[in-house]
Amino acid sequence: MADILIRGGLVGTQDAQRRVFADGAIAIEGNRIVAIGTRAEIEAAHSAPTIIDASGKIVAPGLICTHTHMPSVVGHNMPVDFSKFRSFMDLLTKWWWPDVEEQTTYDSIYWTTLWAAGKMLKTGTTTVCEMVEAPSVVGGCLDKSAEAIGELGSRAVICYESTQRIDEANAEAGINENVRFFKKWKDVREGRVTGRIGVHTAFTTSEEMLRRVRGIATDLGAGLVIHVAEIPPAMLEEKYGRTAPVVLRDTAFLGPDVLAVHCIHMTPEEIAIWKEHDVKVSHTPMSNMLGGSGVAPMVEMLAQGITVSLGHDCFFTLDLFQYVRMAYLLHKVHHHNPGVIPAFQAIDLATTGAAKALQMEREIGSLEVGKKADIIIIQPNQPSPLLPQLFYDTLINDVDGADVETVLVDGKVVVKDRKLVNVDEEEIRRKVVEETTALWKRSGAI
Numbered sequence: 001m002a003d004i005l006i007r008g009g010l011v012g013t014q015d016a017q018r019r020v021f022a023d024g025a026i027a028i029e030g031n032r033i034v035a036i037g038t039r040a041e042i043e044a045a046h047s048a049p050t051i052i053d054a055s056g057k058i059v060a061p062g063l064i065c066t067h068t069h070m071p072s073v074v075g076h077n078m079p080v081d082f083s084k085f086r087s088f089m090d091l092l093t094k095w096w097w098p099d100v101e102e103q104t105t106y107d108s109i110y111w112t113t114l115w116a117a118g119k120m121l122k123t124g125t126t127t128v129c130e131m132v133e134a135p136s137v138v139g140g141c142l143d144k145s146a147e148a149i150g151e152l153g154s155r156a157v158i159c160y161e162s163t164q165r166i167d168e169a170n171a172e173a174g175i176n177e178n179v180r181f182f183k184k185w186k187d188v189r190e191g192r193v194t195g196r197i198g199v200h201t202a203f204t205t206s207e208e209m210l211r212r213v214r215g216i217a218t219d220l221g222a223g224l225v226i227h228v229a230e231i232p233p234a235m236l237e238e239k240y241g242r243t244a245p246v247v248l249r250d251t252a253f254l255g256p257d258v259l260a261v262h263c264i265h266m267t268p269e270e271i272a273i274w275k276e277h278d279v280k281v282s283h284t285p286m287s288n289m290l291g292g293s294g295v296a297p298m299v300e301m302l303a304q305g306i307t308v309s310l311g312h313d314c315f316f317t318l319d320l321f322q323y324v325r326m327a328y329l330l331h332k333v334h335h336h337n338p339g340v341i342p343a344f345q346a347i348d349l350a351t352t353g354a355a356k357a358l359q360m361e362r363e364i365g366s367l368e369v370g371k372k373a374d375i376i377i378i379q380p381n382q383p384s385p386l387l388p389q390l391f392y393d394t395l396i397n398d399v400d401g402a403d404v405e406t407v408l409v410d411g412k413v414v415v416k417d418r419k420l421v422n423v424d425e426e427e428i429r430r431k432v433v434e435e436t437t438a439l440w441k442r443s444g445a446i
Ligand SMILES: [Zn+2]
Pocket: 067, 068, 069, 227, 261, 313
């Protein structure tokens, strides 16, 4: 007997055949999907004590966001005069680094992560790849993120942004925190949290550090996360005489376990380096717009068969449906071509592509027998019939995170009737405002 049966509704699997069932059903046992198909065939073979009726709704894989800095939500609405910034580096050095990152505390990591991951969960994002930036509280800080994820019931890959930006000791502390956290979670069977090794950028680390971190990641069997080519290539050329993708290739940093975030300033030759080393990409359209940083050549990378996923960097809304829509539209206008990035490809960025980007495609990203039961149920409000052949179009055109009604992670209901099941949302909101207010005072913003 199964534990949960989701029956009825338009079930989009995102499997290799892109099967969509008009009146589908899913049987869940423990934390995994044990059967998926038409309602008639699944109901004939499975019963369960818990039945979720999804008739008239859309059932889809939980979305996956491959780049977040959840403590950064304290920067939302911060009184900052953007007119004083002339470049993305200005934005970092005059605001972000001193006033946000360096003011982050253990408590603010905990409450912001509860708030941000909770907001993502309610809007359909079941897995996040989190990179914590908190140079004043490095040791043990990742435990605060994991604690929040554990309480919410969502899934996360967590790393610390190690960097020599401040000094050698801080870089060392960052590397150690990554290693400690990765080892702590490595052997936790069926856990919802895993670690990776995070590095800020090639610009803020030496070649020696890049080589060393690569070696550590290889020894541990851990993946790597790094921001790449967000800033203009001239700055890297001045430092190294080469661009970031070339420096990363020359230091043997690259490989299929590398998640490269942003990848804006990429030449065809550098895209070929990514292809050669099977580097995965996290595309963050909205934060790239905010920084005036440019448009990543996502269409070109996808054409080369490079795995591309979506992140949001924690600026603006945390509703990943908005970022899917942004990617769908931005590249059409950028290329003056409505044919690029069809709807299915945009949805892939936040599901199957994202699972591959995190090397978790055997576990999540699609609804298939044997995979983790990370499932969202959407109550759509579209002006057209709900047809299987319109699964992708309906998601792109008419669905927002607010339409997500029920969310399951690891076979457990964590959002019910649009509310978080495991935590007190009002308490989290109150505490995150308190933390944000205190941080703004520390940084002199208010
Ligand atoms: Zn980032």
